[in-house]
Amino acid sequence: MNNLQTFAAAAAPAAPSTMSQPTAMLSCRDLTVGYGTRTVLDGISLDISAGHWTAVVGPNGSGKSTLLRALAGLTTPGRGTVSLRGRVLESWPRRERARRLAWLAQDAGLTNLTAAEVVGLGRFAHSGWLAHRRSEDDAAIRRAMLATGSLPWATRRMTTLSGGERQRVLLARVLAVEAAVVLLDEPTTHLDPPHQEDIARLLRDQAHGCGVCMVSAIHDLSLALTADRLIVLGDHGLIGHGTVREALAGDWLSAAFRTRVDIIEHEGVYLWRPALAAATRA
Amino acid sequence: MTILDARANAIRAAALRAAALLALAWATAAQANVVRDDLGRDVRFDHPPLRVIALLPSITETVCALDACDRLVATDRYSNWPPQVKALPKAGGLDDAEIELIVSLKPDLVLLSRSQRITDRLGDLGIKTFALNSDRYSDIAHNIRVIGEILGLDERARGLSESIAADVQSIAAGAHRAHSGRAPSVYFEVDTAPYAAGPASFIGELLTRLGAHNIVSSDLGAFPKLNPEYVVQHNPDVIFVSGTEAGHLAARPGWATIRAVREQRFCSFSAEVDDTIVRPGPRVADGMRALADCLERVSP
Amino acid sequence: MSALRPGVAELDLPLFAANTGSRLAAWLAACIAITLLLTAASLLIGTSSLETSLGWLLNPDAQSSVILWQIRLPRTVGAWFAGALLGLAGAIAQGVFRNPLAEPYLLGSASGAALGVTLSLLAADASLGGLAWAGKLGVTGAACIGACAAIALTIMLSRGVLATASLLLAGIVVAFLLSAVTSLLLLSKPDVWRAMQAFLLGNTGFLSWSSVGLLGVVFIVCLLPAVLLSRGLDALSLGEDTAQSLGLSLPVLRLTLLGVLSLATATTVGQVGIVGFVGLVAPHLVRETVSVNHRQLLIGAPLCGGALLQAADLVSRWIIHPAELPVGAVTATVGGVYLVVLLWRRNRHE
Secondary structure, three states: OOHHHHHHHHHOOOOOOOOOOOOEEEEEEEEEEEEOOEEEEEEEEEEEEOOOEEEEEOOOOOOHHHHHHHHHOOOOOOEEEEEEOOEEHHHOOHHHHHHHEEEEOOOOOOOOOEHHHHHHHOOHHHHOOOOOOOHHHHHHHHHHHHHOOOHHHOOOEHHHOOHHHHHHHHHHHHHHOOOOEEEEEOOOOOOOHHHHHHHHHHHHHHHHHHOOEEEEEOOOHHHHOOOOEEEEEEOOEEEEEEEHHHHHHOOHHHHHOOOOEEEEEEOOEEEEEEOOHHHHHO | OOHHHHHHHHHHHHHHHHHHHHHHHHHHHHHOEEEEOOOOOEEEEOOOOOOEEEOOHHHHHHHHHOOOHHHEEEEOOOOOOOHHHHHOOEOOOOOOOOHHHHHHOOOOEEEEEOOOOOHHHHHHOOOOEEEEOOOOHHHHHHHHHHHHHHHOOHHHHHHHHHHHHHHHHHHHHHHHHHOOOOOOEEEEEEEOOOEEOOOOOHHHHHHHHOOOEEOOOHHHOOOOEEOHHHHHHHOOOEEEOOHHHHOOHHHOOOHHHOHHHHOOOEEOOOHHHHHHHHOOOOOHHHHHHHHHHHHHHHOO | OOOOOOOHHHHHOOOOOOOHHHHHHHHHHHHHHHHHHHHHHHHHOOOOOHHHHHHHHHOOOHHHHHHHHHHHHHHHHHHHHHHHHHHHHHHHHHHHOOOOOOOHHHHOHHHHHHHHHHHHHHHHHHOHHHHHHHHHHHHHHHHHHHHHHHHHHHHHHOOOOOOHHHHHHHHHHHHHHHHHHHHHHHHHOOOHHHHHHHHHOOOOOOOOHHHHHHHHHHHHHHHHHHHHOHHHHHHHOOOHHHHHHOOOOHHHHHHHHHHHHHHHHHHHHHHHOOOOOHHHHHHHHHHHHHOOOHHHHHHHHHHHHHHHHHHHHHHHHHOOOOEOOOHHHHHHHHHHHHHHHHHHHHHHHO
16 A cells, blocks of 8 residues: 555544635635734734744744734734624534634643544544543544644553654644644644654645644744745735745735745745845855 | 057957958858759749749649739739739740730749740740749649749648648549549540540549549540540540530531430530639639539539 | 554554443442452450450440441441542642643631631620521531632632633732631631631541531532533633633533532531642542543543542541541641652752
8 A cells, every 4th residue: 555545544534614715715804913002913904824834923923822812813903804604703603613713732731641632632622521532522533643743641640652753743742633724833843854844744634634724823934934834924914825836926025024034946945044144255 | 548459449340340351251152052953954043033924824723722812013914813913014935925915024933834935035035034944733832832932932832732631632522422432434526626635634534533534545645636436435424615616516427326425424614614623723623613513413 | 654654554443442441440440349348347346455346246235336326327428428528629729720730629718617606606606696596507517618619709809710820810819818817817716716726637436427428419519510511621721712722611511610619618528627738639640540531531530539538537536546536637637648748759850
């Protein structure tokens, strides 16, 4: 059996019915979020469609995490609305919403459960409080762990795993929800470059292959530039939302990072470098 | 008279005056008292103290029983007998005596218990202190004698001691007669844990003098915390307990089978009477009388 | 080949270790065996020697029957239930607050109970009306009400149950405040001090069959919802945001579990006074020996706590018999030693 086929077969979920979709899976209108007197997001309107991997980029403090949390319904916006599949987030019943929208936190709590138990918690929205494990739950867990390559340590406790191994388990947990919308806050933390690339590939496959609406906040620009679309946030709000080419054409990144970065293309791949290198080039 | 004669007279007069002064000094020195207190210190009294502060209720009562109540300028906050001491300034409790108040009253002597912590502090401030033990029956006579000696009231002290001893003796004899031959077994509950008064405690000594048999054995100490089943096992005839708790004893597991509980043989005392039972002081006879009366009334 | 590409063999890897089930079962069986052993031992231990007690079992008479079946047996069974409630409450506290140092009294319930008892003792002294009221409540009722009032005060101060940090802080504040008030009151009436000491150090001496009934009922009432909500606690251990995104209703979880915690703690405090360390150590012991998810923890911790308090009760009766040590002093000693060993082992690891 071809490895790739095995992987594809194992990783394909009982596909959520996201194939024939209205184009905007997740959208926000006039979203304003502040902490105390500080306004972090001011009147942001976005439409994020399924089947793409969208990366949220911007300098520190521009509100990447805040935007994701607001889109996930974890923070109440001061003004504006977030809609999932056309319906306002608040109007969704809690469990239904949890089945369709999965969230990966930036910092996870340390727990002493086994890796498989953690991934199993992703099925909470499906199986509920009583935790009666059904075969479809087990299958979903296995698929998710295979996809992130964390199956070898399924029976080990989280506290015995390394940072990178734990991160992959947490990613598997998110995948196990088999939601149509997946929001990830810094999914590549603790991972070394090869694994970062693996995860990027996984996110792209999930978005393209399974029609998931994949949104992630990534601070590594080169990795973010491998996504399909970008949401670029700057110090004063949303700078642009579009494909990577549109972002480059519009110089969004230079605007966001206040001309401290340069984007170059090298063998079909976009890379960033600090703008001060330009002086030595000449 | 010649000048020489006058000078001789003057010298003679001066010598007489000096001799008189010396005699007076010697006489005064002979009156200076050195008394050993219960901390082992020898305390010197050049003259009997006139301003006294007592920091223990039994000591207050002893001073007043010697008719020297007017010498008291302050007491501790728990002293409440005789009634006139309630009007005196209160200088704190066992562990928190108010040093400022004590010093401001300029006492000649502070009488306190051996375990008080301010003894050294007061000494540093130039206040004379005298420590007394007050836990056992034997301390009563000792304290009366010592306080009488300090205050210069030896005769009164002797009389007081003798009358107390006589009272105690007659009460004890009466109690023995009342239950001739058959000593009632008693259990004295001090607190609900249950803490009992053993024979080594002051209360225990009084009960022993009355001829009662304490179910608590002497090797358990003065106030042991008992296993409740101990009382059930030893089945006392009479239980001394606070009035409020008496009604709840039957509810304790297994206690309904105790003879004293079944037959409702309880002895409870008011707070005033309680004071005479727990304070080793001059009112010990009153306390014993209360104990003996109840015992006689309630014993089988 | 990237690590994400699975080999054929990986498809057969097990998700859950085969032996966890059997380890847990062995552990539960050990707990139950120890409990039965302790119960049997408690029939023999008390103010009489072992031979005498054995004699009583074989040739019972009226008085010895009372001692064995009306005093010793309900006392040990009651201690088990009290310890089980404390273990359960401790496991819940550690799960809800995600803090391994949490223990049942962290919402100020211990100080509240102490204040309640002090007030009732003083009221009994103060007036006839106070006496009647205090008599009807008893120390049990006063402690219970005091504990509940303190917890209510904590929740009010932190304005709801949602913010963990402010709940903890409010609990500390309430504990200090009520302790201070209690101390001030005790200063005015020092004769009450010894009775208070007995309460503050725990006392299993007066557990009767009716106490056992009450503790047993409360135990069932507390255990069921806790076990049902245990998966929610698992989800909570990943973080509050994650738990919320999984569809968990945090207010429902917190309110129910804190309600259970309050009921368990208040009842126990009313029956046996303040017994420390059992609620802290029982969940730790379970986690160290058997490493579990919350459902297993919420079943294992009560079993462990029950056995612990039973053992402490036996020690308190035996060590200076026929006198008795306060059971809280025994648990504090044992618990303290256990924590020292834990610390030492942890330092050795590093």
